[in-house]
Amino acid sequence: MVENSKGWSDRLWGVFSSMRLGLALLGIIAFVSGIGTVIPQTELDPEKAKAVGQLWQAMGFTHLYNTVWFRLLLGLLCINLVVCSIQRLGGIYHRTFKLKPPSNLAQVPQKNRTVIQGELAPLRESVQKVLKQKGYRFTLSDQSDPWGFIAIKRRLGNWGSFITHLSFVVLVIGALLGSALGFKGYFMAGAGNTIPIQMIQISKGQVSETFSVRINSAEDRMLPSGERDNWYTDLSILENGQEVARQTLSVNHPFEYQGVTFYQANFSNGASFTADINGQKTPVVLQDQGRSYYQAPGTDLYLVTALDPSSSSQKPDVIFQVYQGNGANPIQSGKLTSGQTIDVQGKYKLTFNGLAGFTGLQVKKDPGVAVIWLGCLLLLGGLLLSFYWQPVVISGIIQSENGKKGSLTVGVLSGKVTTSTREALEQIVSSVTKMLR
Amino acid sequence: MLESLETAMFYILLMACTLSMLLYWVWLGSKKELIGHLATYLTIIAVIANTVAIILRMITSGHPPLSNGYEFLLTFCLGIMAVHLYAEFRYKVKSLGAFVMPIPFLLLMFIIMSMGPEERIAQAVPPALKSQWLTFHVITAMFAYGAFAVSFGLGIMYLLKLNKEDHGQKSSSQGIVSRFPSLEVLDELSYKVVGFAFPLLTLCIITGAIWANYAWGTYWSWDPKETWSLITWIIYAGYLHARLMYGWKGRRAAWMAVFGFAAVLFTFFGVNYFLPGLHSYA
Numbered sequence: 270m271v272e273n274s275k276g277w278s279d280r281l282w283g284v285f286s287s288m289r290l291g292l293a294l295l296g297i298i299a300f301v302s303g304i305g306t307v308i309p310q311t312e313l314d315p316e317k318a319k320a321v322g323q324l325w326q327a328m329g330f331t332h333l334y335n336t337v338w339f340r341l342l343l344g345l346l347c348i349n350l351v352v353c354s355i356q357r358l359g360g361i362y363h364r365t366f367k368l369k370p371p372s373n374l375a376q377v378p379q380k381n382r383t384v385i386q387g388e389l390a391p392l393r394e395s396v397q398k399v400l401k402q403k404g405y406r407f408t409l410s411d412q413s414d415p416w417g418f419i420a421i422k423r424r425l426g427n428w429g430s431f432i433t434h435l436s437f438v439v440l441v442i443g444a445l446l447g448s449a450l451g452f453k454g455y456f457m458a459g460a461g462n463t464i465p466i467q468m469i470q471i472s473k474g475q476v477s478e479t480f481s482v483r484i485n486s487a488e489d490r491m492l493p494s495g496e497r498d499n500w501y502t503d504l505s506i507l508e509n510g511q512e513v514a515r516q517t518l519s520v521n522h523p524f525e526y527q528g529v530t531f532y533q534a535n536f537s538n539g540a541s542f543t544a545d546i547n548g549q550k551t552p553v554v555l556q557d558q559g560r561s562y563y564q565a566p567g568t569d570l571y572l573v574t575a576l577d578p579s580s581s582s583q584k585p586d587v588i589f590q591v592y593q594g595n596g597a598n599p600i601q602s603g604k605l606t607s608g609q610t611i612d613v614q615g616k617y618k619l620t621f622n623g624l625a626g627f628t629g630l631q632v633k634k635d636p637g638v639a640v641i642w643l644g645c646l647l648l649l650g651g652l653l654l655s656f657y658w659q660p661v662v663i664s665g666i667i668q669s670e671n672g673k674k675g676s677l678t679v680g681v682l683s684g685k686v687t688t689s690t691r692e693a694l695e696q697i698v699s700s701v702t703k704m705l706r
Numbered sequence: 707m708l709e710s711l712e713t714a715m716f717y718i719l720l721m722a723c724t725l726s727m728l729l730y731w732v733w734l735g736s737k738k739e740l741i742g743h744l745a746t747y748l749t750i751i752a753v754i755a756n757t758v759a760i761i762l763r764m765i766t767s768g769h770p771p772l773s774n775g776y777e778f779l780l781t782f783c784l785g786i787m788a789v790h791l792y793a794e795f796r797y798k799v800k801s802l803g804a805f806v807m808p809i810p811f812l813l814l815m816f817i818i819m820s821m822g823p824e825e826r827i828a829q830a831v832p833p834a835l836k837s838q839w840l841t842f843h844v845i846t847a848m849f850a851y852g853a854f855a856v857s858f859g860l861g862i863m864y865l866l867k868l869n870k871e872d873h874g875q876k877s878s879s880q881g882i883v884s885r886f887p888s889l890e891v892l893d894e895l896s897y898k899v900v901g902f903a904f905p906l907l908t909l910c911i912i913t914g915a916i917w918a919n920y921a922w923g924t925y926w927s928w929d930p931k932e933t934w935s936l937i938t939w940i941i942y943a944g945y946l947h948a949r950l951m952y953g954w955k956g957r958r959a960a961w962m963a964v965f966g967f968a969a970v971l972f973t974f975f976g977v978n979y980f981l982p983g984l985h986s987y988a
Binding site for chain 2: 296298299303305500520523653688
């Protein structure tokens with residue numbers, strides 16, 4: 270029974286340590302990802318995604334990258350990478366730190382090798398001198414006949430592939446951390462508004478923070494050339510009504526507070542009003558084109574507004590409409606100039622104060638981001654080691670012919686690229702021959 | 707003034723590129739060294755004109771060359787020709803020019819045929835594109851894509867030479883392919899070029915992720931362009947693994963280099979024309 274289970278675990282290990290599985294998984298992931306770029310995805314294009322056939326939707330093809338089976342593929346790839354890396358760890362360690370000099374001729378690499386004749390002692394000395402000069406680390410054999418050596422340069426390059434593969438696991442951990450502990454949300458608010466962070470529209474995760482955000486101002490700034498400079502939002506963080514932080518953010522210049530980051534994502538024009546209900550004045554900011562409304566407390570009156578396109582852009586007028594209940598037609602409408610006050614259905618007085626910016630902010634908390642950057646760093650470092658820092662391993666053996674003279678057979682492991690390793694061997698050989706002259 | 711100088715540079719680039727491509731072909735057939743030298747000089751002129759055009763564009767527009775397809779294509783051409791020149795000098799493979807130069811030539815033809823003057827002028831960039839990370843993103847893409855184009859050329863050369871040799875014409879002195887380096891050299895060179903480009907493609911994806919995180923708050927959103935760059939990355943990762951572990955050299959490797967470049971082209975063009983997404987301006 271015990272033997273049987275050992276057989277199973279061995280077999281499972283065998284399956285996951287195969288690179289064939291890894292490559293097959295990569296191929297499947299590439300193919301499936303490609304499908305996701307052809308079928309509309311809910312996250313990018315909700316309208317079109319809804320139009321896709323029910324069967325496809327049910328199978329998750331419209332939210333492909335979030336499906337359990339896509340994540341399962343990534344998970345399997347991760348296990349495969351970990352098992353492969355563990356499997357190769359010992360070998361890499363030995364190839365880097367525990368190099369053994371050859372004890373017979375057969376152990377010298379055969380594909381690229383050269384023989385140099387000479388006297389024993391000078392041969393030995395010059396080999397060591399040349400290796401030292403060229404920056405090799407080397408190990409010499411204990412025995413004197415035959416005498417062998419093995420030398421390595423850029424030995425850290427051996428770790429490139431290991432680091433690269435493990436970086437994926439780090440990236441996946443980062444992504445998991447983000448989706449488990451973070452949240453993603455969005456809100457649109459006008460200048461002067463204060464929004465509790467708990468009230469924003471959340472698309473992923475849950476908000477545990479309790480602070481509020483006040484939009485001090487929002488601006489669409491233009492350059493003298495007429496080109497858009499950027500959208501700016503002056504924002505304050507309030508804890509129990511007290512301002513604890515304040516910053517101006519813009520696209521590409523986010524602002525972070527306690528791990529929650531605010532990104533400038535959108536902007537639109539709006540108008541600022543004051544509603545006076547029985548002497549109690551409330552600031553009201555409404556978005557242009559009727560994209561937001563105001564319902565005066567205790568009434569079923571809904572107010573929407575739009576900037577009057579025919580008025581001056583410096584000091585525009587607004588057109589307003591008041592709807593009652595579910596009524597399709599406005600019960601009151603008109604035009605207001607800056608500073609003008611009107612009476613709304615005898616319930617409250619409305620004053621138009623002037624223009625106000627409306628800002629759209631993406632809000633995100635992602636504790637995994639730092640881990641993601643670490644993963645990227647490892648990935649890049651691993652690849653640079655793999656491809657720009659390839660190790661050269663040279664080994665050789667000196668066999669005496671008559672106790673005084675002998676022949677040095679030296680060879681180089683061909684590695685990934687044969688030409689450059691061959692060059693390294695040629696350099697060593699020519700330096701040794703020069704020194705012997 | 708600067709704009710007309712830039713236009714002049716574009717036409718110098720176009721002429722130098724076209725002529726050098728033709729001369730590389732003539733050189734392959736005629737084996738006259740003078741023609742080979744001329745082809746190389748013209749490529750150098752094309753690279754200089756391309757660089758000057760991009761610099762002038764950056765001066766007039768005040769941002770890296772990425773506000774429209776025209777600027778991206780110019781950058782792509784520069785990447786291909788620069789990597790090709792390096793490979794030609796470093797590894798002494800003049801014949802490569804006959805297979806690589808048609809790529810920038812076709813890209814420039816695409817600009818001439820499909821983009822009117824109004825599509826080529828510098829445009830205002832949206833706030834999201836105003837980021838230093840974007841500069842790194844474009845530079846890494848330029849060299850990575852350029853190198854992949856060169857490995858594509860090497861792959862084609864390998865397949866042509868292999869085909870000739872399979873038909874019994876053992877590198878006869880008559881055939882064009884006799885001007886090619888040996889199969890082994892072509893194969894290894896292609897691997898080296900991919901090995902150079904792969905970390906750059908990775909860096910390109912990473913800088914894109916960092917920038918996206920600043921601009922939109924997500925480092926990866928499975929937007930079609932991102933996804934296709936990942937697919938390209940996976941194809942080349944497969945190329946490298948298959949080579950190291952299964953010894954997939956020669957014919958299979960050459961086909962993968964060709965196939966990988968097809969994915970590069972699709973990421974560059976196909977996504978913009980067939981699939982919508984965040985990169986729609988690019």
